[in-house]
Amino acid sequence: MSESVDTGLIEGFLDNLLTESGLGANTLxxxxxxxxxxxxxxxxxxxxxxxxxxVTEYLASEVIAGRRPRTAARRLSSLRRFYRYLVxxxxxxxxxxxxIEGPHIGLNIPKTLSEQEVEDLLQAPDQQREEGLRDxxxxxxxxxxxxxxxxxxxxxxxxxxxxxxxxRVVGKGGRERLVPLGEEALFWLKRYIIEARPTLLREGxxxxxxxxxRGGAMTRQAFWxxxxxxxxxxxxxxxxxxxxxxxxxxxxxxxxxxxxxxVQLLLGxxxxxxxxxxxxxARERLKSLHALHHPRG
Numbered sequence: 001m002s003e004s005v006d007t008g009l010i011e012g013f014l015d016n017l018l019t020e021s022g023l024g025a026n027t028l029x030x031x032x033x034x035x036x037x038x039x040x041x042x043x044x045x046x047x048x049x050x051x052x053x054x055v056t057e058y059l060a061s062e063v064i065a066g067r068r069p070r071t072a073a074r075r076l077s078s079l080r081r082f083y084r085y086l087v088x089x090x091x092x093x094x095x096x097x098x099x100i101e102g103p104h105i106g107l108n109i110p111k112t113l114s115e116q117e118v119e120d121l122l123q124a125p126d127q128q129r130e131e132g133l134r135d136x137x138x139x140x141x142x143x144x145x146x147x148x149x150x151x152x153x154x155x156x157x158x159x160x161x162x163x164x165x166x167x168r169v170v171g172k173g174g175r176e177r178l179v180p181l182g183e184e185a186l187f188w189l190k191r192y193i194i195e196a197r198p199t200l201l202r203e204g205x206x207x208x209x210x211x212x213x214r215g216g217a218m219t220r221q222a223f224w225x226x227x228x229x230x231x232x233x234x235x236x237x238x239x240x241x242x243x244x245x246x247x248x249x250x251x252x253x254x255x256x257x258x259x260x261x262x263v264q265l266l267l268g269x270x271x272x273x274x275x276x277x278x279x280x281x282a283r284e285r286l287k288s289l290h291a292l293h294h295p296r297g
Contacts, residue, residue: 113238113248136188145179158207202215
């Protein structure tokens, strides 16, 4: 009985998240795992019958089991959202997570590139080859727009307005945003589409902007491999991730005085707090520059 009731509560919660927040399948699965892990901890008792002590004991058991503070904080966040849903939509009497503080976790400041490192990386592809021209256009668009790599490789011709110089992006949760390309990225994108793309396609049709020699769409894995190869060629020593140019895009905008909410819109972040991490990146950069150049740094 308890298991079927809990299943109904969890499914109702996930349906509500999908409807109201438009979260992706991976995020919904993460919520499901977190709540089911807690359900396993309370051993057969109903999820809507627990108290604050049950939650604190569960979090303590996670710490004892060696879970990282970030994992424990995420699980508390999942439970908090679940129980707020029960209170607001299922008539539950009290939120057992209320007043519970999560474990302290440090800021996970993303690695980024200096403006010179970005310039070196952009220059690395061999523009005399079709693949090199494609990769230069991809890197330029990525840095100019801050797209996620998945958004970049999935970009379709119909999403680009070359006349207005903007790209229409459908991001997480189906949220749509318009992002300006800028003159440099638009130049390389047009050049790639005119000079290289037809040869790569071998005259075959494709709705995808960035294609391989076989005429298929570029994959995340292949592009990530290319980025690492170009970083090595350009002697870029900063550790890279698939989102490195996205981080550089946001950080350099803020360094040059962009408003945080504008950066939020361009990145497609649902919450401003996600964007605020880049103010810390910019601050760390300023501190390192001060330490390097100031006589008393």
